[in-house]
Amino acid sequence: MIRNSLFILLSVGTLTLLGCKKENRLVTDEVSPLGYAFTHMPIWEKGVTDVTFTMAWDSDWALDSNRNALVPHIAVSVMQSGGVTNLSPDQVIELFEEKNAYAQIYATPDMIVAETEFPNNYANDIVPVLTELFQKPAFDGAWIARTREGAVEYAEGNVRTLWQQMWDVGRKSIISDGPQTDFLNFFDVGQMAAITRDDLIDWHDRSFSSAPRAIAVAGPMNVKNAGKIIDKILGAKQPGFDAKAEVQPVMFDARRIYLLVPDAEKTVMGLMGELPATTDGMDFHDLVAINLFAGGAGSPLFEAIRTDLGSSYGLSAGMDNLSRSQRLFYIGGEVETDKLNQAIDATLETYDAFLTQPNFDAMNGIVSRYAAGVRKNLESVNDSARTLLQLKIDALDLSIYTTLPDDINALTKDDITKRLATVFPKPENLSVLAVGPNSDGFPGACVIKSLDEMMWCK
Amino acid sequence: MFFSISNFKMIFLVGTTASVVLAIWSIFTFDLFQHREDPYRLEGITPFSEVWLAEDDEAVHVSLVLVFPYGERANPYELGLAHYVEHLAWHNVRHESANQGRHSNAWTSAASTGYWLTVDPSEVSDAVDRLMSTAKPLQISAQNALQERDIVTREYDLRVVENPFADLHTEMVEVLYGGSSYARPVIGTRESITKYTFEGAKQLHRDSHRLDEAKLLISGPIERASIEKLLEGLPKQAALEASSDLSITDPTLSPSTDIQHASIVGAPERRIIGRSVVTVPNGLTALTLEALLETTNKMMLSTKPSGLSKSLLFDEFWARSLHFNVSQSGPKLLETYLTAVPEREVHLEDLKREVEKVLLNARTNVSEADFKSVKSRLMNDVDSDMRKPQTNMKRLRTATSSGTAYSSVKAYRKALNRLTFKNYIDFQMHLHQAPRTSMRMITPNNK
Numbered sequence: 001m002i003r004n005s006l007f008i009l010l011s012v013g014t015l016t017l018l019g020c021k022k023e024n025r026l027v028t029d030e031v032s033p034l035g036y037a038f039t040h041m042p043i044w045e046k047g048v049t050d051v052t053f054t055m056a057w058d059s060d061w062a063l064d065s066n067r068n069a070l071v072p073h074i075a076v077s078v079m080q081s082g083g084v085t086n087l088s089p090d091q092v093i094e095l096f097e098e099k100n101a102y103a104q105i106y107a108t109p110d111m112i113v114a115e116t117e118f119p120n121n122y123a124n125d126i127v128p129v130l131t132e133l134f135q136k137p138a139f140d141g142a143w144i145a146r147t148r149e150g151a152v153e154y155a156e157g158n159v160r161t162l163w164q165q166m167w168d169v170g171r172k173s174i175i176s177d178g179p180q181t182d183f184l185n186f187f188d189v190g191q192m193a194a195i196t197r198d199d200l201i202d203w204h205d206r207s208f209s210s211a212p213r214a215i216a217v218a219g220p221m222n223v224k225n226a227g228k229i230i231d232k233i234l235g236a237k238q239p240g241f242d243a244k245a246e247v248q249p250v251m252f253d254a255r256r257i258y259l260l261v262p263d264a265e266k267t268v269m270g271l272m273g274e275l276p277a278t279t280d281g282m283d284f285h286d287l288v289a290i291n292l293f294a295g296g297a298g299s300p301l302f303e304a305i306r307t308d309l310g311s312s313y314g315l316s317a318g319m320d321n322l323s324r325s326q327r328l329f330y331i332g333g334e335v336e337t338d339k340l341n342q343a344i345d346a347t348l349e350t351y352d353a354f355l356t357q358p359n360f361d362a363m364n365g366i367v368s369r370y371a372a373g374v375r376k377n378l379e380s381v382n383d384s385a386r387t388l389l390q391l392k393i394d395a396l397d398l399s400i401y402t403t404l405p406d407d408i409n410a411l412t413k414d415d416i417t418k419r420l421a422t423v424f425p426k427p428e429n430l431s432v433l434a435v436g437p438n439s440d441g442f443p444g445a446c447v448i449k450s451l452d453e454m455m456w457c458k
Numbered sequence: 459m460f461f462s463i464s465n466f467k468m469i470f471l472v473g474t475t476a477s478v479v480l481a482i483w484s485i486f487t488f489d490l491f492q493h494r495e496d497p498y499r500l501e502g503i504t505p506f507s508e509v510w511l512a513e514d515d516e517a518v519h520v521s522l523v524l525v526f527p528y529g530e531r532a533n534p535y536e537l538g539l540a541h542y543v544e545h546l547a548w549h550n551v552r553h554e555s556a557n558q559g560r561h562s563n564a565w566t567s568a569a570s571t572g573y574w575l576t577v578d579p580s581e582v583s584d585a586v587d588r589l590m591s592t593a594k595p596l597q598i599s600a601q602n603a604l605q606e607r608d609i610v611t612r613e614y615d616l617r618v619v620e621n622p623f624a625d626l627h628t629e630m631v632e633v634l635y636g637g638s639s640y641a642r643p644v645i646g647t648r649e650s651i652t653k654y655t656f657e658g659a660k661q662l663h664r665d666s667h668r669l670d671e672a673k674l675l676i677s678g679p680i681e682r683a684s685i686e687k688l689l690e691g692l693p694k695q696a697a698l699e700a701s702s703d704l705s706i707t708d709p710t711l712s713p714s715t716d717i718q719h720a721s722i723v724g725a726p727e728r729r730i731i732g733r734s735v736v737t738v739p740n741g742l743t744a745l746t747l748e749a750l751l752e753t754t755n756k757m758m759l760s761t762k763p764s765g766l767s768k769s770l771l772f773d774e775f776w777a778r779s780l781h782f783n784v785s786q787s788g789p790k791l792l793e794t795y796l797t798a799v800p801e802r803e804v805h806l807e808d809l810k811r812e813v814e815k816v817l818l819n820a821r822t823n824v825s826e827a828d829f830k831s832v833k834s835r836l837m838n839d840v841d842s843d844m845r846k847p848q849t850n851m852k853r854l855r856t857a858t859s860s861g862t863a864y865s866s867v868k869a870y871r872k873a874l875n876r877l878t879f880k881n882y883i884d885f886q887m888h889l890h891q892a893p894r895t896s897m898r899m900i901t902p903n904n905k
Binding site: 093153265369 | 517518519552559560561562563576578605606608609612613615616619620622724725726727760761762767768771772773775778799801802831835838845902904
């Protein structure tokens with residue numbers, strides 16, 4: 001009898017282990033008891049103790065001209081700072097430190113993203129605190145004042161680097177004035193100083209009255225417990241709101257603008273153009289293409305601007321989001337003031353040549369490094385959760401999580417050539433911007449002394 | 459049946475029991491935290507002073523780093539010349555490559571100059587040649603060397619111009635380390651850069667880039683036998699008499715307190731910056747020192763009563779942000795760096811007084827419970843690092859570039875575990891007695 005029982009016990013145990021191993025990193029879509037849809041990926045691997053929850057909400061607060069677009073910046077900071085019923089703010093930090101946990105929340109013009117990670121065995125300590133921070137943030141008056149006043153004091157200092165000013169010009173030329181630009185610039189003293197506690201409460205009520213657009217959970221936790229925690233943190237589902245405000249329209253109209261800063265000791269240039277949103281699932285093509293063009297010594301951009309012209313320590317190239325649906329491509333950096341004209345010409349010529357006849361000598365090396373890096377990153381719990389969240393936000397197939405390193409490795413020259421030909425902006429469609437001390441600007445540029453003067457630039 | 463159910467049960471039981479016994483045995487006989495990827499030194503390898511290898515089968519590429527033990531501190535010529543030499547020598551690496559330097563870069567620090575690249579396993583031999591070429595005569599033309607000097611100026615612009623505190627730190631460093639090699643800025647100055655000559659760079663290069671003094675670090679999917687075969691028979695660099703005096707002058711730490719107000723163009727907000735220097739305490743091993751530094755930094759920024767944050771950022775709103783770090787400055791010195799941004803209504807003088815009071819308390823009135831709690835957190839962090847295969851290779855790279863001896867994370871864990879409360883409070887008192895301090899109370903001077 002005892003022997004039979006032992007046999008049954010061992011068998012069940014072995015089969016259970018086998019069962020766990022089978023579902024390891026298996027991505028599924030689930031629904032919590034209160035009805036929140038979430039993506040779940042269990043990770044049952046040696047040494048993995050932490051679980052990550054990450055969530056994203058749509059938001060139109062910073063797009064609405066009837067609202068103060070800077071409120072989200074202050075609100076997300078204060079939301080995390082206020083403490084909870086039995087714990088002061090520093091005690092909350094102490095708890096998270098003690099349990100090796102973290103939580104963060106940040107805002108973009110049209111989204112709010114929250115993330116938390118904690119060891120599974122400390123869920124009972126961490127989740128109640130998260131629940132209160134999320135559902136009933138203290139929005140303590142003193143903390144609001146110190147956060148707001150800190151931001152105001154910084155803005156009043158009116159210190160913008162030339163790089164920041166170049167981006168100010170770029171954004172204004174692309175999306176003009178409006179709440180979205182105010183949010184992205186985050187520099188309007190008047191708007192900052194006007195933020196009140198009621199604004200923060202209003203923002204909170206509105207922002208989290210809808211279910212998240214996406215939730216992703218990764219780590220050593222089963223579906224049932226993940227669902228319970230989601231429900232605990234988020235609480236009962238709310239009726240939601242109708243998002244009214246939309247992103248501001250973009251105008252990539254290839255303007256040439258020079259912002260004159262007479263006492264600048266150097267010059268910054270930037271070129272910007274439009275790219276499609278990440279919803280087409282091909283931004284890793286763009287990453288490889290940009291690296292081919294601008295990735296370090298030996299790349300066409302480096303050779304043209306640094307080796308041949310000697311005008312810069314280096315220009316960078318990359319992508320940036322003005323909102324989830326608005327993405328841009330940029331090339332930019334510091335150049336020697338006296339060589340600005342040549343640097344602009346050389347950059348445009350090099351970019352044009354690259355679009356039409358890219359050199360693929362470095363492709364294998366770039367692709368294999370990206371693939372290896374992504375594979376390595378996806379071993380971690382939080383990178384896994386973040387990747388799943390981004391796939392869900394863009395409504396892409398979740399299987400990409402598993403195939404991404406191989407997809408990158410499988411990229412061909414034809415893939416990149418086609419991408420360059422179809423979506424990358426043509427040189428003549430790039431806006432060309434510069435900030436520096438030369439009152440002549442550069443050929444064809446509208447020279448301005450302040451952002452307000454941009455209204456005269458065609 | 460030949461194979462009955464009862465036979466199956468017996469086999470299953472025996473098999474499972476054997477597995478359990480084997481697992482328990484392995485726990486006690488193998489080091490759970492030893493990784494195949496841990497670096498080890500290859501003996502008797504010329505022409506380098508040391509060669510280290512970490513076999514990492516999970517990596518796709520091989521990483522190679524060549525480190526020369528001379529940085530700006532050892533440069534006796536124009537300020538920042540060691541950095542210019544690195545720019546020129548890196549051209550040797552690029553020159554040797556069809557890809558002209560992709561996946562490659564270099565650095566200069568106070569203590570070392572290093573060159574690295576990552577390659578496919580099939581390219582390791584070529585990679586070693588390319589790195590060794592940094593010790594060969596500079597291949598760049600005189601004209602391009604002049605252009606590269608302009609590039610160094612561009613780099614200076616990037617790192618220094620628009621940094622509102624750059625000049626301030628130069629001033630403070632001069633006060634703390636004045637007249638010694640430690641006061642030399644790695645990036646140089648705008649004026650010193652204009653004085654670089656190709657001949658001067660070649661001279662410093664000859665003396666500072668000697669393979670028999672360099673360390674080569676290799677990690678990736680590569681086996682010991684193939685590296686040993688590759689390195690076997692490499693030609694030794696001919697020993698030349700050095701014409702440069704690359705010795706380092708240490709600062710004399712006579713007591714000095716320098717406190718000033720400063721009105722800075724481009725400063726975004728008011729702040730206090732404080733720096734102090736003290737010698738490394740006698741009798742401490744490198745690992746114990748590392749443990750003390752880590753514990754101090756973690757404690758000071760924690761919300762423990764024995765730290766700084768609770769009093770300055772939470773109990774009362776004195777500061778809106780705070781940064782604290784104590785680190786080694788060369789083999790014999792420790793530097794403490796603290797910066798605090800006051801709340802809007804707080805005067806700088808009041809913040810200074812409060813910071814000094816809280817820092818004194820944090821050094822002289824430490825709770826043993828706080829110490830044990832912080833030490834426990836650090837132990838958890840170290841245990842987590844010990845599970846990562848690349849931790850020791852990272853430690854090796856850091857040690858090599860800073861000119862200190864390498865020790866494994868396991869050895870560090872032992873030292874941390876042995877750290878006592880008395881070690882900690884003695885260390886805090888030692889830091890508190892730093893003879894040279896420099897502080898600036900900064901207000902913005904913006905239009």
